[in-house]
Amino acid sequence: MTDASVEILPPYEVHRMAGAVLDSVGSVVVGKRDALELVLAGILAGGHVLLEDLPGLGKTLTARCFAQALGLDFRRLQFTPDLLPADVTGSFLYDQRKGDFAFRAGPVFTNMLLADEINRTPPKTQAALLEAMQEKQVSVEGVTYRLDPPFHVLATANPIEYEGTYPLPEAQLDRFMLRVSFGYPTRDEEWEVLRRRMSRRQEDAQLAPVVDARRLMAMQASLEHVAVEDSIGRYIVALTSATREHASALVGSSPRGSLALLLLARARAIMAGRDYVVPEDVKDVAVPALAHRITLRPEMWLRRVDPSFVVQEVLQAVPAPASGALPTYAGGYAEQ
Known part of the structure; x- marks a missing residue:
């Protein structure tokens, strides 16, 4: 339910602001407009x-630039093999002055959390993010703490290096609304990266909030209309x-995938x-x-079939609608 x-x-105002945010991020992240639009x-x-x-x-640069352009509080958490769940959510520490335990909030208490190399930490620590991602809250020692909106996790993972990594289980992958890859830049784009680096005369790029x-x-609430x-x-x-x-496919997409498609299509x-x-x-x-x-059948991995291939085949097989009728669901434009 939308907060009153x-x-x-x-829509035209959201379109204008979204374009301004993308232009700002695109001034640092070169040549990846399609991927940035998905993010x-x-x-x-x-x-x-x-x-x-x-x-x-x-x-990592993309996550930091979006946080700056959107004017959000940003924290980066480097996931390592020795990272503990309390390092993510926070923990109770004894306060000698007060003679009692006080809660020290972890890095998850932010607007945008960069979970860097999330597949380099054990499943127990990965699972510390599950409640925060789904319920927008954190439970520590039986006490529940709400996360202030907006709250978003941008996680990074290396798809080909498996030594010393812990692949995300299906239940946690399902919590991510979408997965985005950038790919290598073209030669012209890579030269533009170097040119801009020399032009700004410093390593870090700072973006003014858009x-x-x-x-x-407000932009997010507008999607409901x-x-x-x-x-x-x-x-x-x-x-x-x-x-x-x-x-x-051994296991196909859950209904959460349908909901993700709906919300992303609206966006x-x-x-x-x-x-x-x-x-x-x-x-x-x-x-x-x-x-x-999507989880593929074991023999598909031997044939180097990618789950995206399944989705592409599904898109070709399922006919797209051509109707222009009004929606029948209650609320919004259906009542107008």
Whole structure:
């Protein structure tokens, strides 16, 4: 339910601010506009983003730049094999002056948490983020602490280096709304990175805030007023269901994948300045929203089949709707 105190913005205003944020981040992260749009869509949809790619391709830089451009409190937590759950959530420490135990909040108490190399820490510490990511709260010694909104986790992982790593279990992967990869830059883009580095004469790039936390929450609340026609909703369900029936999939996407598709499609629509979703919005986010939720049959790994291949085949097999009818669900544009 949307907080009555949060302002609702028209689609054109969200489109303008989203473009300004992307332009600001794009002034530092070169040539990755499509990937940056996906990351911002995940944030606008209120979700968490897994940045999975090779080292040195700008994952940490992207998280820091988005935090600066969105005006959010930002903390970076380096996940290591000896990291404990209390190092993430916080713990009770004895205060000698008061003669009692006091809670010391961990780095998870922030607006944007960069969980750097999340697959380098044991499952027990990885699981410390589960409650925070799903419930927006942390429980320590039987006491529950709410996390102030907005709260987003941007986690990074190396997809090919397995020595000394602990792959995320399916239940935790499912908590990430989408998975984004950047890939290597072109030669021109890589030269532009070097040119900008020499131009600013320092290592770190500082971005001025484009919006603030309250404005971001208004942008997020505006998504609830983006109309989704019934045939689009059924198309989303058909795509997700088809991943469960695909011959290469051992386990397909859960209904949480359908919800992620819905929210991300709404984000794509409002980022384009529209107050309604079209099939192309769903197609644009299908692979990053569903691929990491699919478990392949063992023999598929031997054939080097990637889960994204399953989603691509599903997109080709499931017909997209062409209806222009109004949605039948209660609330929003359906009542107008």
